[in-house]
Amino acid sequence: MTSAQFEIQLIASLVAIACAIPGTFLVLRKMAMISDAISHSILPGIVVGFFISHNINSPLLIVLAALTGVITVVLVEFIQKTGLVKEDTAIGLVFPAMFSIGVLLIAQNANDVHLDIDAVLLGEIAFAPFDRIYWEDYDLGPKSLWVIGTILLITIALLITFFKELKVSTFDAQLSAALGFSPAIIHYGLMSVASVTTVGAFDAVGAILVVALMIAPAATAYLLTEDLKKMLGISIVSGVFSAIVGYWVANFLDASIAGSITTVLGVLFFITYLFAPKKGIIAVLHRQRQQKVEVSLLTFLLHLHNHTEENERHLDHLQDEINWQRGTSKRVVDLALKNNMITINNQIVSLTDKGKLFTEEAISYIISNKKSEIEEMKSRFFLFRG
Amino acid sequence: MQEQNAIKVDDLTVAYNYKPVLWDIDLVIPEGVLMAIVGPNGAGKSTLIKSILGIIKPLAGSVKVFGKPYQKQRDKVAYVPQKGSVDWDFPTTALDVVMMGTYGSLGWIKRPGKKEKKASLEALEKVGMLPFQNRQISQLSGGQQQRIFLARALVQNASIYLMDEPFQGVDATTEKAIIQILKELRKAGKTVIVVHHDLQTVPEYFDWVTFLNVKKIATGPVKDIFNDDNLTKTYGINYKVSMQK
Ligand SMILES: Nc1ncnc2c1ncn2[C@@H]1O[C@H](COP(=O)(O)OP(=O)(O)OP(=O)(O)O)[C@@H](O)[C@H]1O
Numbered sequence: 001m002t003s004a005q006f007e008i009q010l011i012a013s014l015v016a017i018a019c020a021i022p023g024t025f026l027v028l029r030k031m032a033m034i035s036d037a038i039s040h041s042i043l044p045g046i047v048v049g050f051f052i053s054h055n056i057n058s059p060l061l062i063v064l065a066a067l068t069g070v071i072t073v074v075l076v077e078f079i080q081k082t083g084l085v086k087e088d089t090a091i092g093l094v095f096p097a098m099f100s101i102g103v104l105l106i107a108q109n110a111n112d113v114h115l116d117i118d119a120v121l122l123g124e125i126a127f128a129p130f131d132r133i134y135w136e137d138y139d140l141g142p143k144s145l146w147v148i149g150t151i152l153l154i155t156i157a158l159l160i161t162f163f164k165e166l167k168v169s170t171f172d173a174q175l176s177a178a179l180g181f182s183p184a185i186i187h188y189g190l191m192s193v194a195s196v197t198t199v200g201a202f203d204a205v206g207a208i209l210v211v212a213l214m215i216a217p218a219a220t221a222y223l224l225t226e227d228l229k230k231m232l233g234i235s236i237v238s239g240v241f242s243a244i245v246g247y248w249v250a251n252f253l254d255a256s257i258a259g260s261i262t263t264v265l266g267v268l269f270f271i272t273y274l275f276a277p278k279k280g281i282i283a284v285l286h287r288q289r290q291q292k293v294e295v296s297l298l299t300f301l302l303h304l305h306n307h308t309e310e311n312e313r314h315l316d317h318l319q320d321e322i323n324w325q326r327g328t329s330k331r332v333v334d335l336a337l338k339n340n341m342i343t344i345n346n347q348i349v350s351l352t353d354k355g356k357l358f359t360e361e362a363i364s365y366i367i368s369n370k371k372s373e374i375e376e377m378k379s380r381f382f383l384f385r386g
Numbered sequence: 387m388q389e390q391n392a393i394k395v396d397d398l399t400v401a402y403n404y405k406p407v408l409w410d411i412d413l414v415i416p417e418g419v420l421m422a423i424v425g426p427n428g429a430g431k432s433t434l435i436k437s438i439l440g441i442i443k444p445l446a447g448s449v450k451v452f453g454k455p456y457q458k459q460r461d462k463v464a465y466v467p468q469k470g471s472v473d474w475d476f477p478t479t480a481l482d483v484v485m486m487g488t489y490g491s492l493g494w495i496k497r498p499g500k501k502e503k504k505a506s507l508e509a510l511e512k513v514g515m516l517p518f519q520n521r522q523i524s525q526l527s528g529g530q531q532q533r534i535f536l537a538r539a540l541v542q543n544a545s546i547y548l549m550d551e552p553f554q555g556v557d558a559t560t561e562k563a564i565i566q567i568l569k570e571l572r573k574a575g576k577t578v579i580v581v582h583h584d585l586q587t588v589p590e591y592f593d594w595v596t597f598l599n600v601k602k603i604a605t606g607p608v609k610d611i612f613n614d615d616n617l618t619k620t621y622g623i624n625y626k627v628s629m630q631k
């Protein structure tokens with residue numbers, strides 16, 4: 001691995017971490033779209049910064065761009081507060097307007113501005129190692145590394161300092177306000193961090209990858225954990241993982257690095273969406289099927305409980321009576337047998353003592369409408385689930 | 387000891403987008419009462435509570451808590467929001483939500499420690515939710531979630547408790563358990579204010595009541611003012627004695 005390769009991966013990883021932290025809170029606040037809006041609407045800030053400083057490397061560009069990001073958020077909220085349109089509509093109104101102001105500014109001054117919109121939107125991390133900082137003759141490393149490193153340190157410091165405030169205002173804004181933690185201050189703080197991160201990172205990796213790195217790792221982590229700190233951790237790990245794997249995929253296929261990282265992020269999310277242990281599609285479908293079989297089992301046991309006469313408990317009769325498909329009845333009878341709830345003698349089904357106990361307890365919960373107790377009871381009685 | 391008012395609301399008008407939803411409310415809530423706020427959906431009950439807490443800025447009027455603005459008295463007031471106002475899928479546990487009640491006394495930056503955790507566990511115990519402390523909150527039933535909210539208010543150890551529909555979606559057992567706790571709070575000299583929808587139980591649960599529908603209809607002791615006349619004025623339909631048993 002050459003040092004340039006190492007530097008690219010390091011920059012990409014730091015960007016991933018710097019994006020994952022605000023991204024987690026954006027996802028929890030159901031504000032994923034706002035990062036898209038910020039990434040596009042910072043263009044006028046950059047252009048104006050360039051007009052003033054005449055230097056593409058000036059920190060003024062970052063400051064003004066971050067400011068435009070915050071202005072975007074304010075505008076979106078202002079439009080939304082009029083109550084005439086919903087939030088996503090407001091976002092859809094603001095960011096194309098901001099973006100086109102940026103484009104117009106560039107076009108108007110085409111002669112003396114050498115600002116490339118493609119570079120702004122797509123960025124090219126492959127070139128990041130060539131733009132270096134020197135002190136005297138000493139090579140201090142790539143400029144992007146310094147920019148993103150600084151932003152990351154500030155972000156981490158803010159996260160640690162204000163973790164409690166971020167948590168309570170995200171979960172319950174009203175309580176937060178009542179306790180004296182102004183949700184507005186925390187909100188704009190978070191938006192400023194998101195804006196600054198976007199601006200600092202897009203120079204290296206492009207606006208599209210910034211949005212992907214903010215949202216996809218957080219969305220992936222959301223499916224995998226029920227703990228905020230772990231969610232932050234998983235977001236960071238999956239962001240860094242995608243950055244490094246994406247880099248090598250790009251290297252191998254000789255493709256765009258940003259494109260490859262975005263693809264890996266997407267694939268990772270999709271796999272999680274399918275296979276996440278609790279919230280994944282497959283787990284959810286499995287749980288639904290299990291619920292269905294177990295409800296059928298309960299119906300079946302209730303029927304046995306209500307009928308002592310033998311003809312009502314003959315297997316063939318049960319088939320007609322309860323009117324299930326063969327597969328379902330077989331599965332239900334098997335489950336009941338496996339859990340020692342019933343015995344079968346000459347095709348006649350009887351409840352065992354355990355079966356009786358289970359059914360009677362279930363009836364008492366059904367009468368008093370305590371559904372959650374039934375779930376608890378199931379885990380006590382069942383040796384095997386449906 | 388000098389009698390004092392827990393909350394005093396003067397000429398309060400609150401509007402959303404310049405459309406007033408509370409008109410010129412005057413309200414005095416004496417210390418130590420267990421008070422119900424009743425009124426139809428959209429009457430402005432939640433809005434009144436949020437204005438007392440400074441969550442919403444009123445168009446006009448003022449609110450005093452023990453004679454001072456709320457901002458100076460935060461530590462004396464605990465709040466239970468309407469259950470639907472938060473995202474129950476948020477990745478956190480029951481204990482953690484209760485701990486949020488301690489954040490107010492901690493102030494900015496300082497983090498909760500052993501003392502806060504101990505207080506939170508005690509509050510969980512009081513509402514019978516100790517075994518569920520590590521449950522993710524979406525895996526709690528509606529009644530259990532409501533108990534968690536109550537525990538979070540208890541841990542604030544305040545003088546005034548403002549609760550927005552704490553009985554929403556809870557079964558009879560939980561309702562009895564919650565009202566028991568509220569009555570204990572009153573016995574300890576606290577002021578408890580509850581937005582309540584079940585008119586049948588008002589005389590049994592509360593000693594003070596406020597009728598609200600955009601304007602204040604009446605406020606006072608249940609035995610004096612909880613009658614058909616005020617119910618009819620508030621709900622607009624003819625109410626036949628809900629007092630008689
Ligand atoms: N954020 C808001 N923006 C605009 N209008 C609002 C907002 N919140 C409440 N309203 C309106 O203000 C009025 C009072 O609402 P509020 O929530 O205070 O009523 P409520 O008495 O608590 O009703 P409920 O019994 O349904 O909880 C309603 O007409 C409602 O539509």
Ligand SMILES: [Mg+2]
Nearest residue numbers: 431432468550
């Ligand atoms: Mg309400």
